Amino acid sequence: xxSILLLSRQYCRVFSVISSHIHTSSGLGAKDHYKVLVLGGGxxxxxxxxxxxxxxxxxxxxxxxxxxxxxxQPIWTLVGAGAKSVASSGRPTASVIPSGVTxxxxxxxxxxPKNNTVHTDAGKKISYDYLIVALGLxxxxxxxxxxxxxxxxxxxxxxxxxxTVEKTWxxxxxxxxxxxxxxxxxxxxxxxxxxxxxxxxxxxxxxxxGKRSKANIIYNTPSPKxxxxxxYADALWEIVKKRDLNIxxxxxxxxxxxxxxxxxxxxxxxxGETKVYKYEMIHVTPPMGPPAVLKGSLLDDEAxxxxxxKNTLQHKTYANVFGIGDCTNLPTSKTAAAVAAQSxxxxxxxxxxxxxxxxDKIYDGYTSCPLVTSYNTVILAEFDYxxxxxxxxxxxxxxxxxxxxxxxADFMPLLYWHGLLKGFWGGPGPYRTIMHLGMK
Numbered sequence: 001x002x003s004i005l006l007l008s009r010q011y012c013r014v015f016s017v018i019s020s021h022i023h024t025s026s027g028l029g030a031k032d033h034y035k036v037l038v039l040g041g042g043x044x045x046x047x048x049x050x051x052x053x054x055x056x057x058x059x060x061x062x063x064x065x066x067x068x069x070x071x072x073q074p075i076w077t078l079v080g081a082g083a084k085s086v087a088s089s090g091r092p093t094a095s096v097i098p099s100g101v102t103x104x105x106x107x108x109x110x111x112x113p114k115n116n117t118v119h120t121d122a123g124k125k126i127s128y129d130y131l132i133v134a135l136g137l138x139x140x141x142x143x144x145x146x147x148x149x150x151x152x153x154x155x156x157x158x159x160x161x162x163x164t165v166e167k168t169w170x171x172x173x174x175x176x177x178x179x180x181x182x183x184x185x186x187x188x189x190x191x192x193x194x195x196x197x198x199x200x201x202x203x204x205x206x207x208x209x210g211k212r213s214k215a216n217i218i219y220n221t222p223s224p225k226x227x228x229x230x231x232y233a234d235a236l237w238e239i240v241k242k243r244d245l246n247i248x249x250x251x252x253x254x255x256x257x258x259x260x261x262x263x264x265x266x267x268x269x270x271x272g273e274t275k276v277y278k279y280e281m282i283h284v285t286p287p288m289g290p291p292a293v294l295k296g297s298l299l300d301d302e303a304x305x306x307x308x309x310k311n312t313l314q315h316k317t318y319a320n321v322f323g324i325g326d327c328t329n330l331p332t333s334k335t336a337a338a339v340a341a342q343s344x345x346x347x348x349x350x351x352x353x354x355x356x357x358x359x360d361k362i363y364d365g366y367t368s369c370p371l372v373t374s375y376n377t378v379i380l381a382e383f384d385y386x387x388x389x390x391x392x393x394x395x396x397x398x399x400x401x402x403x404x405x406x407x408x409a410d411f412m413p414l415l416y417w418h419g420l421l422k423g424f425w426g427g428p429g430p431y432r433t434i435m436h437l438g439m440k
Contacts, residue, residue, distance in 0.1 A: 031102070034062045036350075037118060037128035039108045041065025041093055043336050043420060044134035044325030047343045050098045050423030052132070055351060058100025064120060066107045070096045071162060072416050074336055077194050077372055078409060080159040080168035080283070081201035088413075090162070096421050108135065111297045113318045130320050130350065133299065133306050135291040135327040137190060137334065143287040150258030158284045159198055160190075171281040172202050177214035178280030180206070181263055183253040184221035185287040190326050190334040192228065193369035193381065195221070195285040196236070202281070203243050204374040217244075218277065220251035220265050228333070231389050232371065232381040235398040239373055251275075256284065291327055305329035310385070312359040313346050319353075322346055330365070332385055336416065337368035337427065344426025366390055366427055370408040378404035382428075392428040394435050 036052040038045045041063050052061045069090045078084040097103045106120035117127045139160055141148040148164075150156055157168025182199040189195070199219050206212040226240070226247060227233040240247055248265075254274070255264035263282055267273040289295075295304035299315060306323040307316045310330055315321035324342045326334040342363055349359035365385025370378045377400040384390045391397045397404070419425030 033127045035060035035129045037126060038063045038132045038134060040134035040136055041070060042134060042136045044339045046096050046421045047423050048132045048134060048324060048346060049101050051347045053098045053101055062102040062104055063097055064104045064106060064108050065093060066105060068093055072413055075413060076159045076165045077197045079165045080157060080198050081205060082169045082173060083375060086166055108293050111299055113298050113321055133323045133327060134325050137288050137326040138291055140287040140289055144253055145255035146258060147256055150256045153258035155261060155280060156258055156282050159194060160286055168283055172205055175211060175281050179277055180215050180217045181277055181279045181282040182219045184285050186222040186252045187287040187289060189288050192333050193371045197372040198283050200373045218246045220248045222250060222252040222268055224249055229381060229383045229387045231398050232379060235379055294327060301329045311362045312349050313342060313363060314359060332365040333367040335367050335369060340420050340425050341366040341427030370404060372408060373400050376402050376405050378408050380404045392432045392435055
């Protein structure tokens with residue numbers, strides 16, 4: 001009897017995998033029309049596909065996404081510092097697409113919102129009743145002279161790409177003496193805290209390994225501020241002074257000469273003035289921009305981002321088009337935490353539109369950045385559209401915290417895979433109210 005039960009369990013498991021594959025492969029059973037079409041299989045796309053499946057049924061939802069692997073990118077900060085493995089950050093896309101939802105394994109190539117259709121790069125035309133655009137953003141290493149080819153040399157890395165994140169760790173662990181350079185681009189970015197998190201972690205690693213006295217740590221940013229929210233910026237400046245870190249504001253990276261271990265920066269306050277820094281290690285944050293398919297389409301704003309209403313996340317021109325995450329022009333920091341909060345707003349507003357009602361849930365711009373300041377401390381920055389702190393816990397979150405570090409390193413990945421991607425986590429809003437006894 002036991003062996004029969006075992007065989008039957010194995011059969012069920014195999015059947016479930018095959019059945020899931022049939023639903024999610026691009027060729028089998030893919031239709032030309034869906035009630036809800038989701039563009040992008042990142043955090044925003046997958047969470048909205050899960051939520052829409054519960055609203056309209058799996059057979060009426062499709063996700064257009066070319067990538068075979070889905071990555072939990074926030075953990076790459078710790079991968080670059082040698083605290084986590086890159087393998088732990090990825091799972092097969094097929095495993096995160098909600099069961100029964102169709103996976104169209106292509107890229108969106110063209111929008112035709114007047115006719116409610118999207119063309120894919122495979123030449124397929126898909127029509128929709130409702131479109132959710134969750135295309136993320138694009139990295140532009142090529143906008144820095146000498147990149148991306150410079151990554152073929154040692155002593156240079158970037159935590160923003162799966163191809164280069166381990167190079168950061170190689171550069172850090174092989175550091176001997178000299179300048180450790182960290183850069184920030186002159187464009188919008190995703191997770192604006194990440195470029196300085198790796199600086200704090202590198203400082204901690206060099207102290208731990210007895211090399212800190214031989215290192216000159218430099219953070220060059222085009223921004224006039226260290227961080228956009230004053231409360232957290234003040235706390236970070238204290239850490240900078242205490243740990244002897246050098247911050248150069250209004251300095252923008254324009255060239256990397258990886259063969260010579262040199263980086264060239266322009267001074268934005270003195271046009272035409274450049275400065276060359278020698279480095280023993282450099283971490284590059286690339287310029288970023290909107291997806292190419294959005295730029296010049298009927299859906300973008302003048303800068304190329306998806307043009308949505310900042311309160312309802314509905315497109316400003318096409319009422320059956322919605323946006324979530326990094327591809328939008330929402331004036332808040334582009335993070336996975338923002339995606340979570342936006343997903344709850346979008347879920348409610350699309351539900352109302354499906355019932356022919358007016359959207360009534362307002363997104364307040366909530367976003368969060370766990371600012372990793374060492375291998376066991378985090379400053380948990382949470383704030384809204386106005387740059388006002390919007391903290392979940394009834395403590396001063398501008399103080400370094402060990403508990404917040406474990407939340408970032410151990411709890412948040414679980415919340416991501418099992419909460420957000422399943423469409424069950426819409427941000428900490430309701431919990432914040434409880435934590436503050438209804439005061440916020």
